[in-house]
Amino acid sequence: MRPHLMTSPFVPVSPTIPSRSVGDTLLQIVPSAACLRCDVCCRFPERDSFLRPFFTADEIKTAIAAGLGPERFSSPDGAQIDLVPNPTGEGYVCPAFDSATSQCRIYDVRPLDCRLYPFALMWDATHAQVVLGWDTKCPYLRDLSSPLVNQAADDIAQWIEQDARAETLARYPRLIGRFQDDVIVLRTLPRVSKRLQQGKAWVATRALMPQDRARIEAALAVSAGYQSTPLAAASFAYHYIWRHRLTYFWADFHDHICLFAESPDGVFMVLPPLGAGPLAQPLAAAFRFMRERNGSSPVTRIENVSEACVDEVRALGYRVTAKEPDYLYYASDLADLSGESFKSPRAACNRFVREWGGVIEPYEHRDNRACVSLFHEWREQKQGAGADDWAWALLEDAAGAHETALSAALELGLTGAVVRVAGRIRAYTLGLWLYPSVFCVLLEVADREIIGLGPFVFREFCRQARAKGAWWINTMDDSGLPSLARSKQWYHPARLLPNSIVTES
Ligand code: SF4
Structure with a gap:
């Protein structure tokens, strides 16, 4: 599952059999000539791609001895390699x-993860079995007849199922990737599966689907930590729209719903266990589950822990650290923009109305394409205005979130609005109700070349929310971006809502 280049002219390649294990080694499967023509392996679209190869502690030492800088590994005890920008593309x-040469500089000592490719180890969709798959991203394997692929799969499966390999995989569970539907499953690996599950409780997990929204919302409604603290993360849509970046799934521990996300670094929880009653047992079970899944990865944590949960969690011995707070405003402040402190946003709105006479209309599904197209224009405007690396990465990631929110607004319980200028949609916004008195503005995009349009769509959307009963408006956190923090402060938040991350001590 990790695309890599297999180009060494020194590797013996069988003319008829794509992959073979011989004794303790793996012969390479793809002829060098085929690799040199291909541009899939060793190249990745994102810096934190979950397809980056994983190196064990021994492989890190060997790679460093072969010339790789130690700074390329986040931990000497086993890590996915840190990527570098592509110098030629x-x-x-x-x-x-x-x-320049399309070669691996450490080919002879490349890690197991790379030696296996284009075969891949991954969990099946239910996380019950480790399987050997065939990555269809490799164009060479696509052209091979299935008897040859099957023969190679038999050889590799046999090789992987040996005790020494199973022990390595048990020590480094991150060598086994998450399920990918573009990897064709060829063999199950029962001995490896059994070794990895040894001493671990089997946990039934389910992929997060839109129909789980009611379940999550019901669990939030009875969770003590979310009865009065309106963090934006205490909603289904807030998480679901990021499913292009994270794999979400949930499990039930001690009658609490535990919502997990799988990132390139491993599994973490996006909210504390949700349900009625004390957190001690579900927290312990959830942390155990994450530890078992993540191995040595430091990713194990719970995000978006509200201030109402913090005392209980601390008393149980967990470590609590602050993350960026949500911005909470009086709905009346944002709807009226009255008084000296709101003079600037009020003037901006007035100017937009004077010049364009804007009217806000409800977002409808048929507006989807125009809004997506506006998002891309807006992103280019922001990037052209000199976004820093972090802001740039957020903007790149945000496209998928906006597309999901716009296309599934109804299913996700989102309400939205658009503003047309000269007949074209030039602003849109989407939000959701956290409580009957708290409305959350989830997304907002406005043509930056139309002065006052951003403040106008925000004010009008807040007016609509106030008319429907909102007392508070939550605009989420600032993602640590100074420019976003400045624009949120411009509207004078009534409160910054504490938000915490919980880890094991
Ligand atoms: S270690 Fe070598 S084969 Fe593996 S991804 Fe890096 S360059 Fe490619």
């Missing part, structure tokens, strides 16, 4: 990859 490359 878009995206990122493995630092061992030589873009």
Whole structure:
């Protein structure tokens, strides 16, 4: 599942059999000539791609001895390699990859993860079995007849199922990737599966689907930590719209729903266990589950823990650290913009009305395409205005979130509005109700070349929310971006809502 280049002319390649295990080694499957013509392996679209190769502690030592910088590994005890910008094109490359020659500089000592490719180890969709798959991203394997692929799969499965390999995989569970539907399952690996599950409780997990919204909302409604603290994260849509970046799934521990997200680094929880009653047992079970899934990865944590949960969690011995707070405003402040402190946004709105006479209309599904197209224009405007690396990465990621929210607004319980200028949609916004008195503005995009349009669509959307009973408006956090923090402060928040991350001590 990790695209890599297999180009060494020194590797013996069978003319008829794509992959073979011989004794303790794996022979390479793809002829060098085929690799040199291909541009899939060792190159990645995102810096944090979950397809980056994983190196065990021994493989890190060997790779460093072969010339890779130690700074390329976040931990000497086993880590996915840190990618570098592609010097000859878009995206990122493995630092061992030589873009000029399309060769791996550490080919003879490349990690197991790379040696296996284009075969891949991953969990099946239910996370019950480890399987050997065939990554259809490799064009060479696509052209091979299935008897040859089957023979190679038998050889590799046999090789992987040996005790020494199973022990390595048990020590480094991150060598086994998450389920990908573009990897064709060829063999189950029962001995490896059994070894990985040894001493671990089997946990039934389910992929997060739109129909789980009612379940999550019901669990939030009875969770003590979310009865009075309107964090934006205490909603289904807030998480679901990021499913292009994270794999969400949930499990039930001690009658609490635990909502997990799988990132390139492993599994973490996006909210504390949700349900009625004390958190001690579900927290312990959830942390155990994450530890078992993540191995040595430091990713194990719970995000978006509200201030109402913090005392209980601390008393149980967990460590609590602050993350960026949500901005909470009086709905009346944002709807009226009255008084000296709101003079600037009020003037901006007035100017827009004077010049364009804007009217806000409800967002409807048929507006989807125009809004997506506006998002891309807006992103270019922001990037052209000099976004820093972090802001740039957020903007790149945000496209998928906006597309999901716009296309599934109804299913996600979102309400929205658009503003047309000269007959074209030039602003849109989407939000949701956290409580009957708290409305959350989830997304907002406005043509930056039309002065006052941003403040106008925000004010009008808040007016609509106030008319429907909102006392508070939550605009989420500022993602640590100074420019976003400035624009949120411009509207004088009534409160910054504490938000915490919980880890094991
Ligand atoms: S270690 Fe070598 S084979 Fe593996 S991704 Fe990096 S360049 Fe490619």
